[in-house]
Amino acid sequence: MQWEPITWQRLAERLADHLDARESPEGEAGWQRVGIDGAPAADTGTAADHLADALRSHGRPVLVVAADGFLRPASLRFEYGREDVDAYLGGWYDTAALWREVLGPTDPGGTGRVLPDLWDPVTDRATRSRYIELPPGAVLIVHGPLLLGHWFPFDLSVHIRLSAGALARRTEESARWTLPAFARYEAETDPASIADALVRADDPRHPAWTGIRGQAG
Secondary structure, eight states: OOOEEOOHHHHHHHHHHHHHHTOOOTTOOOOEEEEEEOOGGGOHHHHHHHHHHHHHHTTOOEEEEEGGGGBOOHHHHTTTOTTOHHHHHHHSBOHHHHIIIIIGGGSTTOOOEEOSOOEETTTTEEOOOOOEEOOTTOEEEEEESSOTTSOOOOSEEEEEEOOHHHHHHHSOGGGGGGHHHHHHHHHHTOHHHHOSEEEEOSSTTSOEEEEETTOOO
């Protein structure tokens, strides 16, 4: 595996160029969907924001959706305790709601009517956010942990990878119980083999990436 040093801004430009090259023909309704996967310590939100800025500079409408806005209620997340690894891997995120409210509406022939979030984990209540109508040609960016392996229909997927040591160092003490969950995710889902682009971010000031799978140069 060859790593190319890159900045977050340049990475975003390369991804935006790739999406532009694959955009639907003018006048054809459709949306592109990007998944940026990584543990909370990988700060997928910053990468998503850089990509959104790059796409907007290209004249593309963009909506960024955080997976954390689709957490299940605390009563379901903590049913087996607050630090249950199995529950974190399989029960914390409402993947059915992500399909129904975010990804399904952007399928070919969909409405483009997307719910940006559903649940506020701080208040543990529904957000009551309004639906957003995405115009044809818009790009939907979904970011957060454990996104790959659910068969989400991303047109472009990016995995931000941290070594075990970097992940441990950058994970808050209160969340270090999730480290075995991410070790299992790496071993069982192997996001590096699924993602179209792999980014190494042990030092967030000096990321590197592998390029986009199947793309020369």
